[in-house]
Amino acid sequence: MTLTANWSYPTAIKFGAGRIAELPAACAQAGIKRPLLVTDKGLAGLPVTAGTLDILDAAGLGRAMFSEVDPNPNEINLEAGVAAYKAGGHDGVIAFGGGSGLDLGKMVAFMAGQTRPIWDFEDIGDWWTRANADAIAPIIAVPTTAGTGSEVGRASVITNSVTHAKKIIFHPKVLPTVVICDAELTVGMPKFITAGTGLDAFAHCVEAFSSPHYHPMSQGIALEGMRLVIDYLPRAYADGTDLEARAQMMSAAAMGATAFQKGLGAIHAMSHPIGAHFNTHHGTTNAVCMPAVLDLNADVIRDRFDRAAGYLGIEGGYDGFRAFVQDFNDSLGIPRRLSDLGVTEAAIPDLVRDALTDPSCGGNPVTLTEANLTALFRAAL
Numbered sequence: 001m002t003l004t005a006n007w008s009y010p011t012a013i014k015f016g017a018g019r020i021a022e023l024p025a026a027c028a029q030a031g032i033k034r035p036l037l038v039t040d041k042g043l044a045g046l047p048v049t050a051g052t053l054d055i056l057d058a059a060g061l062g063r064a065m066f067s068e069v070d071p072n073p074n075e076i077n078l079e080a081g082v083a084a085y086k087a088g089g090h091d092g093v094i095a096f097g098g099g100s101g102l103d104l105g106k107m108v109a110f111m112a113g114q115t116r117p118i119w120d121f122e123d124i125g126d127w128w129t130r131a132n133a134d135a136i137a138p139i140i141a142v143p144t145t146a147g148t149g150s151e152v153g154r155a156s157v158i159t160n161s162v163t164h165a166k167k168i169i170f171h172p173k174v175l176p177t178v179v180i181c182d183a184e185l186t187v188g189m190p191k192f193i194t195a196g197t198g199l200d201a202f203a204h205c206v207e208a209f210s211s212p213h214y215h216p217m218s219q220g221i222a223l224e225g226m227r228l229v230i231d232y233l234p235r236a237y238a239d240g241t242d243l244e245a246r247a248q249m250m251s252a253a254a255m256g257a258t259a260f261q262k263g264l265g266a267i268h269a270m271s272h273p274i275g276a277h278f279n280t281h282h283g284t285t286n287a288v289c290m291p292a293v294l295d296l297n298a299d300v301i302r303d304r305f306d307r308a309a310g311y312l313g314i315e316g317g318y319d320g321f322r323a324f325v326q327d328f329n330d331s332l333g334i335p336r337r338l339s340d341l342g343v344t345e346a347a348i349p350d351l352v353r354d355a356l357t358d359p360s361c362g363g364n365p366v367t368l369t370e371a372n373l374t375a376l377f378r379a380a381l
Helices: 019-030 047-058 074-086 099-111 190-208 216-236 243-262 266-278 284-311 317-331 343-357 359-363 370-380
Strands: 012-015 036-037 092-097 139-143 154-160 165-169 178-179
Touching: 012 243, 019 047, 019 092, 019 139, 019 266, 036 047, 036 074, 036 359, 047 092, 074 099, 074 154, 092 099, 099 139, 099 154, 139 370, 154 266, 165 190, 178 243, 190 216, 190 243, 190 266, 190 284, 216 284, 216 317, 243 343, 266 284, 266 359, 266 370, 284 317, 284 370, 343 370
Parallel strands: 012 178, 036 092, 092 139, 139 178
Antiparallel strands: 154 165
């Protein structure tokens, strides 16, 4: 192993129940006077969003909102969001919601000042340097779920509506200036979203912990993130008003996204194309894919999970962890098969093709090929 790496860690986070009240101060810190709140269609009409707009309005910051955001946001949503941003004369974005609202909000701030198409900034090599960094608007991120960790990320996942491929768009200045993590905003999440988003955070931690790249800080964060999900997701699932559990899950979500700077793997390489082609929930898809991916990687990751299992309160080392994952999914109402999510055998060649070009492939402990990805999709189907 070569002990050489480039590291960077996230942004200023205001963490705690009730801290959404500090949103006007966060806008001032970011230099935003005319914010556009970007969220998804499902959140747009809920009290949690209305209350946030009331806070902005009372502070003289208006109540402008864009909510034409699909569960798997695409360039059509993005073009509409940029148009709304420009028409309103806005000078910054509040990315509000789960992964879709956060990802699209960050991209609206990114693309509002660019002249090249979004796909020119895909996370390939140094493509991010093509962007006009001075034209990127400031971003405040406010997660209302505990899963993606997009609030502490420098990238967004955008689906190409023509090819149905998910693309990762990266730029260092897409990292939000301020993040407000208020567990009270997550209390209204239904059980299936609580489970799916929580298991997304778990997948981030598991894959980062499994990644072969050298990043001991991320390794430690991934291990503790797994523990928090194991300890607190069942509580949040059982009682959505359990603020301690909700807060710990918000921590786990941010930790997972911080840890996966070390790398992701086959779970995400599979779930990205599945979500693009079948519009499935990302975290739920990750959870369904995880057992098959653990089996593929078993020989390479066994030793590290033998050591980690005891800390996680799981007996039996790697084998105990592998058994735990399926039981954990079952306890949270997660389907066992991709076919339960509508995925078909006929789609596997297209899914494999897209998975092979997904950047997550590079972080898998076992090299991903057309043959073993085909086998993985079939094993999970």
